Amino acid sequence: MRTTRGILAAAVAASLLTALPADAAVPAADQQWAEIQQLVGAVKGRWTNQTYSGAVNRTMPDTALLGNGDIGVTSGGSQGTKTFYISKGDFWTSAGSPSLVALGNVTIQADTMVTATNLALGSTATASSSHPSFPPSRAVSGAWSSGYEGWVSDVGKPQWLRLDLGSAKTFRRYILKHDQAARPGEAANNGKNWTLEAGTDGQSWTTIDTVTGNTAATTDRTFAPVTARYLRLNLTEPTQGTTADSINNPRARVGAFELYDAEGPTQPTGTFLEEQNLLRGDVDTSMQLGGVPVTMKTFAGADSNVVVTSITSQGDRPVRLRAQTVVGTPDARGGMVQTSGVQGDTVWATRQTPASPRGVSRASLATRVIGGAPTVSNGRIDFELAPGQTVDVVTAVAGGGVNPADPGPAAIALAGAQTAASVDGLYAAHLDWWKDYWLRSYVDLDDDVLERFYYSSLYFLGSSLREGKTASGLYGIWATTDFPMWGGDFHLNYNWQANYYGVYSSNRPELALPYFDAVDAFVPEARRRAAEDLRRVKPDYVDARFPGGGVKSGVLFPVGISPFGTTTDDNYHNQVANALFTVTQHIEYWQYTQDEQWLRETGYPFMKEVASFFENWVEEDPATGALSFWGGPHEITWAKNPSADLGMLKLLLTTLEDTSTRLGLDADHRWVWGKMLRNLPAIPTTTYQGKTVYALGEPGTISDDRAIRPGDNTVNLEFIHPGGQLGIGSPAAERQTAIDTINAMNSWGQDNSFPKVFTQAARVGYPGQTIIDRLKQQITQRSAANLRISDGYHGLEKAGAIEALNNLLLQSWDGLVQVFPVWPAGKSGAFHNLREKGGLLVSASRTGDTVEYITVKSEQGGVFEVKNPWFGTKVNVSADDGTVSNVGAGKSTLRIDAAKGTTYTFTPAR
Numbered sequence: 001m002r003t004t005r006g007i008l009a010a011a012v013a014a015s016l017l018t019a020l021p022a023d024a025a026v027p028a029a030d031q032q033w034a035e036i037q038q039l040v041g042a043v044k045g046r047w048t049n050q051t052y053s054g055a056v057n058r059t060m061p062d063t064a065l066l067g068n069g070d071i072g073v074t075s076g077g078s079q080g081t082k083t084f085y086i087s088k089g090d091f092w093t094s095a096g097s098p099s100l101v102a103l104g105n106v107t108i109q110a111d112t113m114v115t116a117t118n119l120a121l122g123s124t125a126t127a128s129s130s131h132p133s134f135p136p137s138r139a140v141s142g143a144w145s146s147g148y149e150g151w152v153s154d155v156g157k158p159q160w161l162r163l164d165l166g167s168a169k170t171f172r173r174y175i176l177k178h179d180q181a182a183r184p185g186e187a188a189n190n191g192k193n194w195t196l197e198a199g200t201d202g203q204s205w206t207t208i209d210t211v212t213g214n215t216a217a218t219t220d221r222t223f224a225p226v227t228a229r230y231l232r233l234n235l236t237e238p239t240q241g242t243t244a245d246s247i248n249n250p251r252a253r254v255g256a257f258e259l260y261d262a263e264g265p266t267q268p269t270g271t272f273l274e275e276q277n278l279l280r281g282d283v284d285t286s287m288q289l290g291g292v293p294v295t296m297k298t299f300a301g302a303d304s305n306v307v308v309t310s311i312t313s314q315g316d317r318p319v320r321l322r323a324q325t326v327v328g329t330p331d332a333r334g335g336m337v338q339t340s341g342v343q344g345d346t347v348w349a350t351r352q353t354p355a356s357p358r359g360v361s362r363a364s365l366a367t368r369v370i371g372g373a374p375t376v377s378n379g380r381i382d383f384e385l386a387p388g389q390t391v392d393v394v395t396a397v398a399g400g401g402v403n404p405a406d407p408g409p410a411a412i413a414l415a416g417a418q419t420a421a422s423v424d425g426l427y428a429a430h431l432d433w434w435k436d437y438w439l440r441s442y443v444d445l446d447d448d449v450l451e452r453f454y455y456s457s458l459y460f461l462g463s464s465l466r467e468g469k470t471a472s473g474l475y476g477i478w479a480t481t482d483f484p485m486w487g488g489d490f491h492l493n494y495n496w497q498a499n500y501y502g503v504y505s506s507n508r509p510e511l512a513l514p515y516f517d518a519v520d521a522f523v524p525e526a527r528r529r530a531a532e533d534l535r536r537v538k539p540d541y542v543d544a545r546f547p548g549g550g551v552k553s554g555v556l557f558p559v560g561i562s563p564f565g566t567t568t569d570d571n572y573h574n575q576v577a578n579a580l581f582t583v584t585q586h587i588e589y590w591q592y593t594q595d596e597q598w599l600r601e602t603g604y605p606f607m608k609e610v611a612s613f614f615e616n617w618v619e620e621d622p623a624t625g626a627l628s629f630w631g632g633p634h635e636i637t638w639a640k641n642p643s644a645d646l647g648m649l650k651l652l653l654t655t656l657e658d659t660s661t662r663l664g665l666d667a668d669h670r671w672v673w674g675k676m677l678r679n680l681p682a683i684p685t686t687t688y689q690g691k692t693v694y695a696l697g698e699p700g701t702i703s704d705d706r707a708i709r710p711g712d713n714t715v716n717l718e719f720i721h722p723g724g725q726l727g728i729g730s731p732a733a734e735r736q737t738a739i740d741t742i743n744a745m746n747s748w749g750q751d752n753s754f755p756k757v758f759t760q761a762a763r764v765g766y767p768g769q770t771i772i773d774r775l776k777q778q779i780t781q782r783s784a785a786n787l788r789i790s791d792g793y794h795g796l797e798k799a800g801a802i803e804a805l806n807n808l809l810l811q812s813w814d815g816l817v818q819v820f821p822v823w824p825a826g827k828s829g830a831f832h833n834l835r836e837k838g839g840l841l842v843s844a845s846r847t848g849d850t851v852e853y854i855t856v857k858s859e860q861g862g863v864f865e866v867k868n869p870w871f872g873t874k875v876n877v878s879a880d881d882g883t884v885s886n887v888g889a890g891k892s893t894l895r896i897d898a899a900k901g902t903t904y905t906f907t908p909a910r
Contacts, residue, residue, distance in 0.1 A: 026843065026855055026905060029439075032832055036438045037279060042448075043455045045276035045786040050287070051213075052076045054784065055085065056242065056330050058485050060475040060795035062784040064276040064283045066307075068300045069466025069514075071397045072477035073307055075274065075283055075298075078216050081109040082285065084298060085329075086307060089477035090400035090470035090563060091363045093353035095335065097569075098562040099487035102479045103363050104184075104327030104349055106395050108309065110290030111320035111382050116262035118142070119171055120231075124164040129154035131251070136161055144256035146379060148182045151254045157238050159252035163231040163259075168200065170227045170261050173220070174209075177256040180217035184326035184349065185338040188246040189253045190217060193237035198228035205232060215240065215330060222263060233257065242331040242481075276786055278459040281434040292319040294385065301426045302433035305397040306414065308423055312390040323393050324380040325367040327351035331481035339408075342376050345369075346415050350399075350408050358566065363399035366411035370394060370420055394418045400470075402564050437462050441507040441833040441841075443809060450772065450805060453779045456787035457799035461503060461511055464796065470563050471514035472499070475795035485793065489560040489568035490518060492578035493635070494797075497722065498755040500585050501800035504592035505810070507835040512589050516602050519582055521565040523609065526555035526579070530613055537572045538638060541630060545619075554613025555579050574632030576617060580648035583610045584722040587655045594839035594860045596662070604659055608666070611652055611673060618676065627679040633715055637704055639697025643683050647719020653677040683719050683726075685737065693741040694719070713752035714745055717760045721803075727763050728821050729813030738764040748774040749781075751791045755800030762807035762822050769824040771804065810834045810842055816893065818867045819844040819854055833857075840864055841903075854894075854906040861900030865893045874909040 027035060045064055054062025055076035066073035070089050077083040085105045093101050125136035134152035139161060144150065153159040174196065179189035193212045197205035208226050211219065238252035270293050274285045282299040292315035300307050313319070327338050327349040335354030340347070348366040368374070371391040372383030385391055396414035399407025418426075437458075445451050464476035473488040474495060490496040496515075503511040531550040535542045542549065557578035560569025572578075586603045589595070618629040629649075633642035653673045660666045660673075686695040686707040695707040696716045708716060717738065720726045726734055742761050747753040761771050784790040789798035809831045811821045817836055823829055823846070830845040839859040845852045851869040858864060868875065868891055875887040875894060880903045887894055887906075896904055 026853055027832070032442070033435070033439060035444070036442050039442060039444060039451060040438055040455050041279040043278050043452050043787070045456070047274040047785060048272060050077060050079050050272055052078070056215075056480045058331070058481050058483055059793065060788055060790075061478050061480055062786055062788070062790065064274055064786055065460070065463060065476075065478055066281065066283060066298065066300045067463030067477050068302055068305070069464060069469040069477070070400075071300055071305050071307065072464065072479065073283075073298065073300055074478050074480050075285075076105070076480070077107070078214070080288065081107060081216060082287065082289075082296065082309075083107045084307065084309065085480045086365060086395065086397060087477060087479035088363050088397060088400045089464070089472055091351075091353075091361050091479075092563055093333065093356075093361065093482075094358035094402075094566060095354035095356040097487055098489070098566045099482070099568070100473060100475075100477075100479045100484055101333065101336075101353065101482040102329035102331075103351055103397070104325065104329075104365050106307070106309070106323060106325050106365070106367055106393065108289070108311065108321060108323050108393060111322045116260045118258045118260065119165060119169050120163055120174075120257050120259035123166065125151070126162045126164075127151060127153060128158075128160045129156070139254045139257045144177055144182065146182055148255055149179070149253065150177075150256055151252070153238070153252040155249045155251055157250045157252075158234060158236045159238050160235065161233045161252070161254055161257065162202075163257065164202065165229050165231070165259075168227055168229045170225055171259050172225045173222045173260040173262060175221075175256070175258040175260075176219040176233075176254060177258075178217050178219070179253040179255060180326070182255045184217075184340060185328035185332060185336065187215070187217065187328055187330035188240045188243040188332055189251070190215060190240055190330070191219075191235050191238055191252065191254070192240055194233055194235045197232045197234065198226050199230045199232070200228055202230045225261070231259070240330045245334070278455055279434065279438065280431060281459070281463070282430070289321055289385075290319040292317065292385070299427060299430050302430045304414070304426060306418065306426060307395045307397065308426065309393045310390055310423070311385060311393065313385045313387050316387050318384050318386045320382060320384055321372070322380050322382050323367060323369055325349050325365050325395060327365060329481055331483055333482040336482070340379060342379060343412050344416070345374060345376055345381075346412050347376060347379055347381060348408055348412055350406070359403040361400060361402060362404050362407055363397065364407040364411040365395055365397055366408070366415040367393065367395045368415045368418070370418060370423065392418075392420065392423050394423065434462075437508070441831070441835070443805065443832075443834070444830040445805065446828050447772070447776070449776045449779055452787055453775075453783070453789070454802050454805055457502070457802050458506060458508075460788060460796060461499070461508070461799055465499075465511040465514055467510050467513045469514055471518040472796065473562070474797065486560060487562065487568045489562045491560050491569070492557050492582055493559055493573075493575060494581055494718070494752070494756070495794070496797070497581050497585055498797035498800035500588075501722070501755055501759065502802035502806060504588050505803060505806040505835055507833050507841060509589055509593050509835070512585060515585055516589075518561070518563055519606065520602070521563070522557070522561050523555060523606070525565055525567070526557050527609070529558070530554045530556040537576055538574050541638075551613060551616035554611075554616060555609045556613060557582060573635035574638050575635065576613070576631050577642070577645045577648065579610045579613060580645055580652065581722070583607055583652055584648055587651060587724075588722070590655070590659065591837040592835050592839070599659060600663055604663060604665070607652060607656055607659070611656055614649055615672060615676070618680075620679075625679055626681065627676060628681060633696035633702070634709070634712075637696075637702060639703065640701035641681055641684055642697045643694060643716050644718035644723065646680060646683060647723025647725040650677060650680060651722075651724045688744045691740045691744070692737050693744050694737060708741075708744060710745055711747060711750060712745070713750050714742070714747050714757045714760060716745075717741060718756065720760045720763050721756070727813040728765055728811045728818060729816060730764070735764040739766050742766055749778060751794060754778060754789060754791075754794075755797050755803075758801050758804035759807055762804045763811070765822055768808055768822040769827075771808065771822070772824065775801065775804065806831075806834055810836055810844075812836050812838070816865050816867055817842065817856070819851060819869060820846055825849060838862075838864060852907070855903055856896070856898075856906075857901070857903040858896075858898035859901060861898050861902075863895065863897050865895045866906070868892055868894050870908040876907050876909050878905045879903065
């Protein structure tokens with residue numbers, strides 16, 4: 001174990017460290033922060049090259065990420081160029097199927113202004129083909145400016161452009177201005193792969209430069225001096241191939257071809273290092289710009305939509321730099337409207353989604369530079385960075401939502417309000433936010449691999465979810481493409497909910513508040529669907545039971561929804577469980593927080609609406625009163641009493657009985673929920689390889705005759721989690737059946753199972769070391785460079801597996817709290833302020849098999865019980881109100897009638 005008691009002085013600022021006294025059991029607040037710095041500070045994404053692989057990604061980017069719950073920042077660029085893609089969580093298109101779309105980027109690079117003579121100007125240009133309106137001569141005309149289109153070929157590849165300089169000339173540098181340089185929204189048309197050849201007779205050629213994988217709008221290349229009369233540019237991949245048009249109709253587009261007998265910017269030769277700093281929530285970059293070493297610190301304001309890159313020179317000479325802001329993406333939709341301009345010392349750009357009956361969205365970026373004597377021209381900001389100087393590139397973001405007013409003025413005003421002092425204030429507030437976030441809870445798992453996954457997952461959640469902001473979807477708020485898979489939507493048959501699985505026990509329940517806002521916005525449409533659209537779930541079944549095509553009350557959700565009450569995936573796949581999956585998170589929030597006002601205003605009303613649908617949907621046997629119902633355990637299947645649906649429905653009914661009593665509401669209807677609960681069947685089982693296992697539905701009723709699907713995702717165990725029908729305190733025989741099911745499924749590596757199976761295993765007491773070994777195997781095999789778990793399809797939902805790690809450390813069942821319930825024998829560990837059901841904040845530490853202390857804070861007061869890990873020893877109990885007592889050696893549980901807001905510390909008598 002990297003025991004935090006012995007390592008506090010390492011790699012942490014000395015002023016923040018306080019050594020933990022040898023006789024202290026519970027670390028004080030400053031000591032906890034020192035431990036967090038050691039634990040979280042050690043976890044970083046690191047890059048040592050400038051390829052930025054996976055920055056533009058239809059799932060979740062693989063490069064360094066930032067966010068404040070409203071704006072997302074993705075690191076990108078190319079050799080010697082730094083780019084930050086900026087997205088906005090409420091910038092969605094509603095044209096066609098709604099989707100989160102990209103906003104734009106800010107690029108910082110060396111100033112490539114050239115004062116030498118352009119040797120290509122006016123040369124004779126020919127080409128493999130050309131559009132009638134855009135002949136090759138336009139590439140060497142010298143007329144290039146904003147909006148200009150130079151040479152454009154016919155459709156097809158490869159293509160070539162040949163220059164005859166008129167006589168032999170010596171040159172060492174060329175500049176290509178691709179389509180995006182003049183038309184910022186056309187990044188998909190930038191050339192990707194080419195060679196440049198030189199010759200003396202126009203017949204024989206020597207390759208003098210080769211470029212592969214270019215994404216930049218302008219290419220500036222320097223090489224050893226060459227003397228030749230003829231040049232040929234061979235574009236083997238003339239486009240990025242990232243949009244339908246650039247794939248199906250590839251054309252070479254060269255806005256300008258410039259040639260010089262002068263050195264270009266010094267190519268980067270120094271060490272490159274970029275780190276995603278989880279502890280501070282920023283991206284730290286060391287690189288060369290124009291041959292000068294610089295460091296960059298980039299962050300997003302905690303409560304202000306400002307992205308700041310502070311550039312500090314580490315060199316011994318000044319360097320001219322350039323900042324440019326554009327909107328769009330290399331992977332762009334058609335129909336987007338993009339405008340840009342300059343106002344004073346600020347450059348701005350605005351992007352608008354295509355028109356649709358549901359309205360449009362608009363968002364803007366506005367960039368200015370603080371320091372460096374900036375000048376603005378041609379839509380860019382040029383500035384000088386002196387040795388040792390720091391200059392701030394500040395980008396403000398505004399807009400988003402449905403039919404906003406022009407957000408450009410707001411972005412310009414926000415950028416214009418920034419000063420060097422305000423940037424310092426923004427950064428201080430940003431650091432305070434992340435310090436508070438990490439202090440909410442933390443764990444010491446005695447394992448670097450597990451801690452890397454745990455803290456990076458919490459980082460992604462904290463970056464993409466904030467109270468009062470639009471909920472993030474499958475891939476968080478990082479959109480570098482207009483075509484995220486499934487629109488980056490809220491997939492309701494587990495995926496979206498999995499984003500939130502671990503936020504409650506990690507004592508960050510406020511991260512779920514945007515989820516409830518998004519669900520509430522869809523409820524009116526869900527009511528309509530229950531009444532009018534039910535037939536599409538399964539026509540033959542609905543026609544027989546509900547001739548009117550719907551039920552009289554309740555809610556019905558499709559597979560995919562999106563912000564502002566819109567629908568992305570308008571299918572049901574034979575499933576009515578989407579509402580049940582959705583309501584599990586309302587139940588979790590209530591159970592863990594005991595926030596009665598939220599329950600009354602938000603949670604309870606939605607629970608009733610979901611239950612109302614199933615009051616209509618279940619079928620009753622008139623002879624016995626037994627209830628049953630049908631649904632799809634997997635998409636496009638059909639079964640009686642699907643186990644996941646059954647478990648989640650039981651959880652809902654149990655919660656409604658309890659909360660209606662708590663709130664003093666619906667006493668005349670409570671009996672309906674109780675009757676349903678007591679007349680629903682047990683979770684179905686089947687036999688597999690001689691053992692009883694939990695089934696997907698009632699065997700013999702499942703449409704594809706598969707009661708269990710080994711190797712597939714563990715839908716048949718979702719009655720455990722999120723259904724909550726089997727847990728650590730359940731009868732041993734039932735837990736053994738679950739363990740046998742987990743073994744039979746063997747789904748540890750199945751893509752959809754990642755946020756499911758590890759938690760399900762922990763909940764039923766599966767051997768802890770095996771859970772850890774299997775989880776570490778997946779983390780090691782699937783971690784991207786930025787530490788997210790990547791499988792090509794899924795994104796933020798992978799963070800849901802932190803619930804499994806929390807459950808290894810802390811669980812409760814039927815009100816009895818257990819610390820280290822599934823933690824491997826002999827393994828040390830610690831956790832501070834994990835949240836448990838009942839509004840409890842729990843901390844504990846263990847060395848080997850010995851628990852050293854337990855603390856419990858009861859936020860709401862009332863009785864709580866903890867399983868006694870020191871049975872046979874007297875236990876001392878001290879409260880932070882000053883009272884001291886003890887529990888006798890023969891007590892198996894530690895029972896306290898707690899005062900509201902009081903913390904109790906339990907230690908064994910020495």
